[in-house]
Amino acid sequence: MINGSLSKKGSAVSDLWSSLLRRGNARRVRSGKAGCRLYAIGDVHGRLDLLDELLDQIMRDMVNRTPKKTFLVFLGDLIDRGPDSAGVVERLRTYAPLGLFPIFLRGNHEEALLRILEGEGEILADWLKFGGDTCVASYGLDPDTLAQIDPMAAIDRMRAKIPRGHRAFLRSFGDTFRFGDYLCVHAGIRPGVSLGEQTPADLHWIREPFLSDRTDHGFVVIHGHTVVEHVDEQPNRIGIDTGAYRTGNLTALAVEDDQRWYLKTNKTGLFAGLEQVSLTAGA
Numbered sequence: 001m002i003n004g005s006l007s008k009k010g011s012a013v014s015d016l017w018s019s020l021l022r023r024g025n026a027r028r029v030r031s032g033k034a035g036c037r038l039y040a041i042g043d044v045h046g047r048l049d050l051l052d053e054l055l056d057q058i059m060r061d062m063v064n065r066t067p068k069k070t071f072l073v074f075l076g077d078l079i080d081r082g083p084d085s086a087g088v089v090e091r092l093r094t095y096a097p098l099g100l101f102p103i104f105l106r107g108n109h110e111e112a113l114l115r116i117l118e119g120e121g122e123i124l125a126d127w128l129k130f131g132g133d134t135c136v137a138s139y140g141l142d143p144d145t146l147a148q149i150d151p152m153a154a155i156d157r158m159r160a161k162i163p164r165g166h167r168a169f170l171r172s173f174g175d176t177f178r179f180g181d182y183l184c185v186h187a188g189i190r191p192g193v194s195l196g197e198q199t200p201a202d203l204h205w206i207r208e209p210f211l212s213d214r215t216d217h218g219f220v221v222i223h224g225h226t227v228v229e230h231v232d233e234q235p236n237r238i239g240i241d242t243g244a245y246r247t248g249n250l251t252a253l254a255v256e257d258d259q260r261w262y263l264k265t266n267k268t269g270l271f272a273g274l275e276q277v278s279l280t281a282g283a
Helices: 002-028 048-063 085-093 108-117 121-138 143-148 151-161 164-171 200-205
Strands: 036-041 069-074 100-104 176-179 182-185 220-223 232-234 237-239 251-256 259-265 271-278
Touching: 036 048, 036 182, 048 085, 048 251, 048 259, 069 176, 085 121, 085 164, 108 121, 108 151, 108 164, 108 200, 121 143, 121 151, 143 151
Parallel strands: 036 069, 069 100, 182 220, 220 237
Antiparallel strands: 036 251, 176 182, 232 237, 251 259, 259 271
């Protein structure tokens, strides 16, 4: 009797444990917002040629799928480093194709440019060195001249050349976008800090400890900012900045229900392939 009772109890405990494990794994399957689709685009960095190609790919991809409300999220750093920041901004500031809802997030490069235009001349020289030189050149300014003259005089020249519409567009960018079990942000989040308490500095600039942290944040973070050779999929984050400005590889992540897939350009800005994966427990 005792052995039989223990056996029954052991079986019951085993069944309960298996049930809890199944529930836990089920909770870890990530899904997008119900009834909607998401395309998130990594750091464009002035590569208008690649942006045009990737937008064409997205439109072609949409045609082959069931019509749904679709969000197109730009993860920030539209500008700097690449050759045509002005062209990228002009292309996107009125971009509203049928069936797509564009969402623009601020990156550290947009933050730096806006701070300079608001009068922070002390960061101008550094900004010109880490990609701002090509940005001002795309607006018809000589970066070497701007680096040599008084910073406030340089800012006056920038204000005169960068259209008001472009500045207003860049100022309109948000910091985060939640899509079901996913959070879109430029750089990442500070682990252990609630979403409502995150600072713009971390959202725009963070690398560590975010990149090496494996904490379940309650959502998967889709981010750019840190260049990777290939898409960096971790249980709690997906990095899609594939260094477009220097590699020619601009990447978009698509999410619909429990599916995700990728669209990307190659070094000549031509279609390089489509990869689709099904999200599994722990993905």
